[in-house]
Every structure is written in structure tokens, then in C-alpha cells.
Amino acid sequence: MNHITQRLHQTIRTVPDFPKPGIQFKDITPIFLDADLCDDIATQIINRFQQQNVRIDAICAIESRGFFIGILIANKLRVPLFPVRKAGKLPAKTKSYTYELEYGNATLEIHTDVVKPGWQVMIHDDLLATGGTAMAAAELIRAEGGSVAGFSFIVELNFLNGRQKISPYSNCIVSLVNYT
Numbered sequence: 523m524n525h526i527t528q529r530l531h532q533t534i535r536t537v538p539d540f541p542k543p544g545i546q547f548k549d550i551t552p553i554f555l556d557a558d559l560c561d562d563i564a565t566q567i568i569n570r571f572q573q574q575n576v577r578i579d580a581i582c583a584i585e586s587r588g589f590f591i592g593i594l595i596a597n598k599l600r601v602p603l604f605p606v607r608k609a610g611k612l613p614a615k616t617k618s619y620t621y622e623l624e625y626g627n628a629t630l631e632i633h634t635d636v637v638k639p640g641w642q643v644m645i646h647d648d649l650l651a652t653g654g655t656a657m658a659a660a661e662l663i664r665a666e667g668g669s670v671a672g673f674s675f676i677v678e679l680n681f682l683n684g685r686q687k688i689s690p691y692s693n694c695i696v697s698l699v700n701y702t
Contacts (some may be wrong), residue, residue: 582643629656651679
């Protein structure tokens with residue numbers, strides 16, 4: 523276990539029975555109290571992509587916790603960042619993608635003028651669970667003419683098999699902490 527993974531395990535808090543009984547919620551918000559750890563997370567993610575020689579032209583950050591580290595990654599790489607948000611949150615013309623959840627449907631949106639044709643886009647979110655949200659972001663990027671360079675997450679819940687859902691979009695999937 524590397525130093526950053528160890529620090530993340532010590533910092534991420536497990537909240538039992540949130541948002542419903544039986545769920546062991548992985549709360550990453552304590553990470554944001556440590557500026558050095560945030561910087562190290564962004565650097566570690568970038569290093570893992572560079573080790574795989576992945577070109578990144580832009581970062582797509584998923585609402586809302588993906589924004590925090592996503593902007594650090596974009597700034598370090600000196601590339602643009604654009605958000606993918608829940609329906610109705612973006613003010614200009616959008617494209618939407620609706621996908622199924624275990625308890626209903628969800629819709630994500632992207633501004634139609636942010637993805638440049640041919641861009642290699644890293645999709646960043648705080649956590650990979652079932653993969654539905656990351657997959658929806660990938661579909662939006664592809665619909666706008668971009669390609670998915672890869673995915674980055676702070677936390678991956680391996681037992682929910684989200685990696686399998688998103689692996690057809692890219693074989694570069696980086697997660698810093700895994701829970702089995």
C-alpha cells in the first residue's frame with residue numbers, strides 16, 4: 523500500500539446506515555480539510571495516467587464531489603475542465619443522457635459547446651460504485667465528438683462491479699482506494 527493510499531484510508535470516514543440502513547457510506551469530505559492530501563491525490567492520478575501514456579486534452583468533472591479534485595487535475599495539466607451535472611443545473615444549451623439506477627432513473631447533462639471534436643477527455647468523479655454515472659458521462663462526451671481517455675476516482679467500491687460497466691469506454695481506469 524503506497525503512502526497516499528494509506529493516508530486516504532486513514533482520512534476517509536465510513537458512516538453507517540447512510541443514506542439508508544445497511545449502507546456503509548464512504549465520506550470523502552475530510553480529505554478536503556488537508557490541502558496537501560488534495561494536491562497529492564491530483565498528482566497521483568496524473569502520474570498513473572502518464573505511466574500509461576494517456577493523452578488528456580480536457581477533464582470532465584462529475585457533479586458535485588468530482589469538481590473538487592477535478593479542477594486540481596485540470597490546473598496541474600493546464601487543460602480545460604467542464605462539468606457534467608444533474609438535469610436542470612446548467613444554464614446554456616445542453617445535451618442530456620438518462621440512465622437507469624436500481625431505484626429509478628437519473629439524467630445528466632453537458633453543455634453542447636464544451637467538447638472539441640477529437641478531444642481525449644479524462645472523466646473524474648469521487649467514487650466508482652455501479653458505474654452508471656461514469657458511463658453516462660462517457661456517452662455524453664462521445665455524443666459531443668470527444669473520446670474517453672480514461673476515468674479517475676478517489677474511491678472504488680469493487681463489490682459493485684462498476685469497473686466492468688465502464689471498461690468498454692477505456693482501459694485506463696484509475697482509483698486510489700479500493701473497498702472489497
